[in-house]
Amino acid sequence: MKKWKVAIVGAGYMAQEHARALSSIDVVELVGVCGRTRQRAEALAQAHAMPVYRSITEMYADTQADAVVVTVNELAMPDVCAESFRFPWVCLLEKPVGVDLQAATRILEDSRRADARAFVAFNRRSYSATRQALQELAADDGPRLISVLDQEDQDAARAAGQPEEVVRNWMYANSIHLIDYFSFMARGDVVSIEHGAPWTPESPRFVAATIRFSSGDVGIYQAVWNAPGPWSVTVTNREIRLEMRPIERLAVQRRGERRLTEIEPELVDAEYKPGLRYQAEQLISILEGRQAGLATLDDAMRSMELCAKIYGLAPAS
Template identity: 50%
Template sequence: MAVIGAGSMAREHLRAFADVPGVLLTGIHSRTRARAEALAAEFGISAVCDDIASLYAASKADLVVVTVTELSMAAVAKACFAFPWTILLEKPAGYDLADAVGIAEAAGAARARVHVALNRRHLSSTRTALDDLNAVPGPRFIHVQDQESMAQAAAIGHPETVVRNWMYANAVHMVDYLAVFGRGTVTSVTPVQPWDPERPGIVLAKVEFSSGDLALYEAVWNGPAPWACTVTTPARRWEMRPLEKAVFQNAGERMLNPAPLHPWDEAFKPGFRRQAELAVQVAGGGPSDGLPTLEDSLATMRLIAAIYGDEKHGGGNGSGKAAG
């Protein structure tokens, strides 16, 4: 496999892929060659390349992982689509919905095999809760709690365009839980407390699914709040707070029962080791087994647009119905 980018996220991916049996780390490309050379030395990567075409030729990779910045993702991803490798894009796959749509359209035109690194889908907490819930009948109520800050995003050096679209760059982590636990398709998104970009504060939205599942998305901007997800059924309630740990409560009981944490989520950035395993499996022609596709990512981006009333990008139609 090969990697594009040489920052901290690239290193976390390399750690995870290096642990998958049979994987060879054969190439790296970054606009900052010195950083690429440092990672190549650390992980024994044979080829440090100056462009994507050279990376494909030198690495002979079946899989490339793209870990570039939000504003660089579209151009780099589209350049990768010219070659017949499997592609894993770090999230977000687009700095806003229009950018995400453009990436998806280019991938479709090139018939590229593209997946997105929505790593929280691979947390052992998420997988344990989901496996259990799939065996529990009845409707689900999903409650997602999010906390965001444009000021913090700006303070750590993100460009103004990314800060302005921070719900796509960062809230994607939490909105994606609605797609993970909600069954069927989104039938409506109803703002309860709408997003006000001039005065970021509380955002509340009711999300309904064709299965009858109901969700509440709650975000606190510029204030204290957790990242948490709960899923309640008539028989059992699951809670992930922090997201890496899961507990469940049975009907008629007060006790919270902890689910075991997989060792991979302690040894590696949580979710990355399972994600790497699935990416290798897909690149070898095997089943995806839940590795999100670019279409899955785009569906979450559309849901973000609907929740945040992003009319200019097709996120809402004024009726409360989710777009696309």
Template identity: 35%
Template sequence: MNELNIAVIGAGKMGREHIKAFQAIEGVNVTGLLSRTLEKAHALAKEFNIPCVAQSVDELHQKSQADLVVVAVPELEANQVAKHCFQYQWAVLLEKPAGYDLKDAYDIAEAALTTNKPVYVGLNRRFYASAMTILDDLNSRQDDCRYIHIQDQQSYTEARACNHPEEVVQKFMYANSIHTIDLIRYFARGGVTKVVPILPWKKEETQIFMSYVEFDSGDKALYECIWKGPGPWACAVSTPHKRWTMQPLEQARYQNINERVVHDAALDDADRQYKAGFYKQAVEVCNGIRGLPSKAITINDSLKTMELIHQMYGV
């Protein structure tokens, strides 16, 4: 198996987690790092024995000899950095969201057409052992219709407290709800045919938002988000034979038909050792770069989730 070199742009929390995950894969080396804060980049490079700290994308590409660059920068910087990366002969993994709103996402996706290398987006919840276990089970009964129920929680106050720019705060469903809304598309089959608002979006006046979604496969989903008040991130998938739940999302439980007992699915060591989903996501991205079958999420697939967010929220 050919060796792969990985470069990372961004020395924050997400950049660190990507470095840990990729370094754990046999035959994969993190060979370069770039950050607008040079001191942080040098500290992270020393911690993880990364040989090159660059001061520009051009220098990073030249010195790292990377097959893949991971872009883990703040939302409002992602567009410019991504477009710069598309100019070079390496694959690109964009940390979510690939665009702080739908217009920005379209702009990035259009720019991605200029490269002949793969462009992926990091949506790590799809790579939770819990989510993958559920999908494998669902796919074993293709005739069963699926009903997905998502419980989300967001907050303008919390988003501002985390020092997100106001443009990101106003479109926080793209920055953060994308994780739970993407699970709808992950578990449901086919294309979206109907989106019905139940409790409408009223910007900062919204306490509870709710939307119903139908797919051409017959699968259905109900999404609810509490915008003022505490609440879990939770997902349930019901079929005639079995009901699966994820609460927290890292833990899968199921109940069979004609049973009242709830069973725990086995947890996964990789989701404990690394940020949940990151290791398996990194493996799939590497498979894609090597030309092997891959479940890595393409930018076009990610764009469909961004479009669904827009259909639901209307912003």
């Protein structure tokens, strides 16, 4: 049985979760880790019986890995990606792809120059609830109303030790998880964005925007900043209303019914960080030359651009 060799860059929480999901797949061999903090890298290496390397270049030269999972922080992403793209492995990059739109653009341009095979770990796309929702939507090609409720807290981010540049760009760091739902739940291109409540960086409070797509789909984005609120996604068409609140669980209301019926998520989303085991399987599908549902860097860039336009950080089309 062929073993696919996977290396990891970064040794923090997400690196640990990716390693746990990947190591549960029979055809995967974890072959090395390279991390900024030597102590954490050694702990991760010991947990999965793999060596620690001083650099990405050294790790590829020694392992000839088939894939690498990059889990470094937003500020380090451009330089780490540029080095990772030098080698012919498949790259799975943790989101966000850079601290802001400019950094994401640099990473995308570097990947194109290197002709890199790069994908982005939007694990919420891999939630069983999200996949179940897409299956429900496939039965009706009519217009969709997609409503996203976001809640963010910059004070909590600061208290958690996030760098100030990351906190200032927290919509890219965290809201991107929810804004990405528009990128694959809605069909067609963004036609217009109307700002009902614009972003006020000097005094963050509420953000509201209506996004219209060429398909006729409509997106409604609402965010509360530094105030309480749940994360939720709802999608409605002629026949069904889908609600994910929390995002990890799906409930369905069909036409003619008055109640939501909960759909049980797959057990794997309880055994591992939700979405990561399925995402790991998708990475292996790519290595085996099969189709997979991972977001490409171009997909991620569309979500970053949409985030910028919702928050008035880039010109609206």
